[in-house]
Amino acid sequence: MGFLESFGWGVLLSSSTIIYGTYSILVHLCEVDGKVPFKSSSVVLMIEVGKFIVSCVMLMWQTKGDPPIDVSLVNFLQYAVPGLLYSASNNLSMMMQVYMDPTTFQVLSNLKIGITAVLYWGFLKRPLTLRQWIAIGILTMAGTIDSYGSYVSKGKDFSELYVTMTGLVMIGAQCTVSGMASVYAEYILKKQKEMSLHFQNIMLYTWLILINTIFWFYEEVRDESIDDTRYFIFRGYSMTTWSIVVTQVYVGIAMSVILKHASNITRLFVVSSSLSVTTILSVLVFGLHLNSFFFTSLGLLLLSLYLFHGAK
Numbered sequence: 001m002g003f004l005e006s007f008g009w010g011v012l013l014s015s016s017t018i019i020y021g022t023y024s025i026l027v028h029l030c031e032v033d034g035k036v037p038f039k040s041s042s043v044v045l046m047i048e049v050g051k052f053i054v055s056c057v058m059l060m061w062q063t064k065g066d067p068p069i070d071v072s073l074v075n076f077l078q079y080a081v082p083g084l085l086y087s088a089s090n091n092l093s094m095m096m097q098v099y100m101d102p103t104t105f106q107v108l109s110n111l112k113i114g115i116t117a118v119l120y121w122g123f124l125k126r127p128l129t130l131r132q133w134i135a136i137g138i139l140t141m142a143g144t145i146d147s148y149g150s151y152v153s154k155g156k157d158f159s160e161l162y163v164t165m166t167g168l169v170m171i172g173a174q175c176t177v178s179g180m181a182s183v184y185a186e187y188i189l190k191k192q193k194e195m196s197l198h199f200q201n202i203m204l205y206t207w208l209i210l211i212n213t214i215f216w217f218y219e220e221v222r223d224e225s226i227d228d229t230r231y232f233i234f235r236g237y238s239m240t241t242w243s244i245v246v247t248q249v250y251v252g253i254a255m256s257v258i259l260k261h262a263s264n265i266t267r268l269f270v271v272s273s274s275l276s277v278t279t280i281l282s283v284l285v286f287g288l289h290l291n292s293f294f295f296t297s298l299g300l301l302l303l304s305l306y307l308f309h310g311a312k
Contacts, residue, residue: 009262016254017270019247021277025285026244037236039223041216043244044090045233048212050249052205059198068199076203078188083207085181087215092174099167106150108163108171110143113268116179120264123183135308136265139272142300146275149293150282182264189260197260201253265308273301 030036059067096105117136121128128136163171189200216233258267276298282288 012254012257013266013270016251016258017273018277020251020271021274021281022247023244023251024278025281026240026247028286030238030240030244037238038241039216039219039233039235041212041219042233042235043241045209045212045216046245047248047252048205048208050245051252052202052209054249054253055198055201055205059196059202062196062198068196071199071203075192079200079203080207082181082185082188083204083211085177085184086208087211089174089178089181091215092170092177096167096170096174099170100163104163104167105171106147107144108168109175110140110147110272111171112175112178113140113143113272115175116182116264116268119176119179119183120186123180124187126263132265132308135304136268138300138304138307139268142297142304143272143275145293145300146279146297149291149297150279150288152291152293182259182267185256186259186264189256193260197256200260201256204256269305269308272304276301 027036030038093105100108114136117128117133120126185204189197192200255267255270258270276294279288279290279294279297283290
């Protein structure tokens with residue numbers, strides 16, 4: 001790998017980590033009286049539309065206005081699988097909120113790190129050394145400690161923490177489905193390595209737009225708090241909301257590059273590292289105080305990176 005390529009990867013990974021870490025901060029900045037004023041399904045839909053538009057523009061630039069059109073129906077249908085899995089994961093995330101508190105959800109969500117690694121090893125047949133498995137285990141611990149530490153920083157009462165057996169089953173299912181979606185996406189992107197990533201993204205985002213349009217319309221119809229009968233996708237939007245859309249479009253495109261040219265393990269390190277970014281931004285924006293949990297998490301994250309990199 002040449003200097004320019006290494007530099008480009010460094011910029012992509014660091015920028016993705018930082019921007020990914022801004023997501024929850026931007027969501028909180030959108031809140032009015034403790035609630036977001038927009039439909040989460042509408043923002044997800046707008047993000048997919050944005051990624052689709054960017055991919056179309058990049059494909060046209062790459063092919064100089066002559067995009068490939070020779071694709072079979074079977075090939076196109078393959079991209080429905082990760083689309084359905086991603087949508088199922090997103091809906092499970094919303095449904096399980098009634099069975100556990102938000103902090104428990106954040107803590108237990110770190111299970112997807114280990115589950116994704118197991119699926120990556122089993123489904124894609126990618127060997128991992130013992131040292132790499134240890135690094136992934138430490139990475140899971142780092143994410144769990146950071147999530148719990150953010151709860152402590154807010155001075156919450158520990159009695160507010162709760163989770164039901166149904167919640168445990170659902171979080172296990174959600175982490176598994178999420179891992180399957182990412183692993184299958186990597187599989188299909190690399191299976192057709194000669195095909196343009198932008199064209200592959202267009203096929204994937206087409207399915208995601210279709211699926212999320214159905215979810216948004218269903219959520220809009222069921223919402224009895226809306227006075228008028230008009231379905232307006234941008235209801236409750238602000239400049240901060242659009243900032244979420246723009247930043248997540250960038251992250252989505254970047255993640256597809258990582259899956260095609262690197263791996264799901266690299267993606268996991270980006271996502272886990274972004275938790276530290278979120279904590280630091282919470283200190284700067286909301287005045288939270290750093291505690292021993294954050295520094296422990298950061299130390300474990302750096303140790304995990306060292307072990308995994310050294311294992312190669």
